[in-house]
Amino acid sequence: MRRKIAAGNWKMSLDFDQSKNLALSLDQKLNETTGNAEVIIAPSFPFLNELNQLTSDRLSVAAQNCADAESGAFTGEVSVSMLKSIGIKHVIVGHSERRHIYGESIDTITKKTELLLNENMIPIVCVGEELSDRKKNKHFDLVRNQLQSVLDLTPSRFKDVIIAYEPVWAIGTGETASPDQAQEMHAFIRSELKSTYGKLADNTRILYGGSVKPGNADELFGRTDVDGGLVGGASLNTEDFMAIIQAASK
Ligand code: PGA
Numbered sequence: 583m584r585r586k587i588a589a590g591n592w593k594m595s596l597d598f599d600q601s602k603n604l605a606l607s608l609d610q611k612l613n614e615t616t617g618n619a620e621v622i623i624a625p626s627f628p629f630l631n632e633l634n635q636l637t638s639d640r641l642s643v644a645a646q647n648c649a650d651a652e653s654g655a656f657t658g659e660v661s662v663s664m665l666k667s668i669g670i671k672h673v674i675v676g677h678s679e680r681r682h683i684y685g686e687s688i689d690t691i692t693k694k695t696e697l698l699l700n701e702n703m704i705p706i707v708c709v710g711e712e713l714s715d716r717k718k719n720k721h722f723d724l725v726r727n728q729l730q731s732v733l734d735l736t737p738s739r740f741k742d743v744i745i746a747y748e749p750v751w752a753i754g755t756g757e758t759a760s761p762d763q764a765q766e767m768h769a770f771i772r773s774e775l776k777s778t779y780g781k782l783a784d785n786t787r788i789l790y791g792g793s794v795k796p797g798n799a800d801e802l803f804g805r806t807d808v809d810g811g812l813v814g815g816a817s818l819n820t821e822d823f824m825a826i827i828q829a830a831s832k
Contacts, residue, residue, distance in 0.1 A: 584787055586803060586830040587744065587810035589622040589706065590817025591646060591674060591791075601625045605633045605641065607820045612640040615824075617831030619810065622672055622706075623817070627660055631668040644672035644706065647680060650693040662697045673698055674812070676708045676731065678750045692731040699739045706744045706812065707732055708791070709771070713751035721749075722770055729771065733778050740779055745771060745788045746812040752792025754814055761801045761808075764790045768807035796825035803829050 596604065605623060612621060624644040625633055634643040649659035665673060675698070676691035691707065698705045709728040711721035725747070732743050747767050749759050759767070768788045775783035790802050791812035802808050810830045816822040 584785060584809045585618060585620050587620045587622060587787055587789055588823070588827040588830040589624065589644065589672075589674075589746075589789060589810070589812045590823055591624045591677070591812055591814050592626065592817065593646070593679070593814060594626060595818055596625065598629055601629045601633060602636065604818070604820060605637050605643075608823060609637040609641050611820060611824050612827070613638060615828075617827065619827050619830035621827055624672075624674055630665070630670055634669050642672055643670060644674060645670050646674050646677070648673045648675065648694055648698065650690045650697070652697065662694075662701050662703060666701050666703060670703070672704045672706055672744075674706045674708065674746075676728070678708060678710055678748060678753060682750070688728060688731055691728075692734075695731050695743070696735075699735065699743075704742050704744060705732075706746055706789070708746045708748050708812070710748040710750050710753075710792070713749075716749070716751070721767070725767065725771065726774055729774050732775075737779055737782055741782055741785070743786065745775075745786060746791050747771060747788060748791035748812060750792075754793070756793050758793040758795075758798050758802070759790070761798075761805050764802055764808055765805035768805070772807050794826060796822050796829070799826045799829035800832070803832070 622642045622644050624646045649661045675694045680686045695705045711724045715724045787809040789812045794811040794813045795816045
């Protein structure tokens with residue numbers, strides 16, 4: 583049985599007080615309710631340490647990004663070992679906003695993934711096609727290509743990797759992949775992982791991201807290969823994110 587994940591990607595949306603209030607209210611609600619979902623929040627870099635210390639074990643605090651080099655003269659970058667030194671375990675890599683706005687290549691994302699695994703941290707590796715790829719029926723090829731970032735690992739390094747399928751056309755647009763479209767791609771991703779890692783890929787959590795909301799989370803997370811969600815907009819308030827966490831707890 584794969585334990586489902588509800589992960590909130592707060593992007594560059596909240597200041598310190600807003601982040602702290604949201605983290606504390608989620609933490610309190612989580613400790614008042616029972617539920618099996620693993621819950622992750624990804625606030626901005628400057629707040630990670632404090633939020634990680636203020637919240638309980640029910641809430642994992644993740645980074646949204648990391649550097650693709652170990653250390654040195656890289657102004658403005660934050661290394662994997664820096665994140666590790668403040669107790670962070672999960673890092674989102676290859677989000678489509680990083681790929682498209684900041685020009686991160688598959689090689690860069692592979693490097694980040696490897697650096698994280700070297701430190702026994704857990705990468706949440708995002709993949710997903712643009713609408714033009716889907717229209718040209720190239721979405722499977724594109725996602726297969728992006729998966730190269732996790733296909734050259736030893737099985738013992740691969741085993742904790744989390745994948746997030748986020749079709750770019752569904753991110754922040756209010757448009758969601760249908761549960762059938764999500765399931766179809768998640769099954770494809772799992773079969774690609776299986777061709778390299780065999781049965782191990784049965785345990786890989788594959789999250790769906792792209793306009794997940796309280797109203798669609800149940801149906802999406804109900805599909806066989808959808809193991810929870812990576813949630814942007816709807817993770818920014820307690821009520822909506824708690825409803826999504828409930829959907830991941832079923
Ligand atoms: P969204 O963002 O839920 O606002 O579409 C998802 C993401 O970018 O991870």
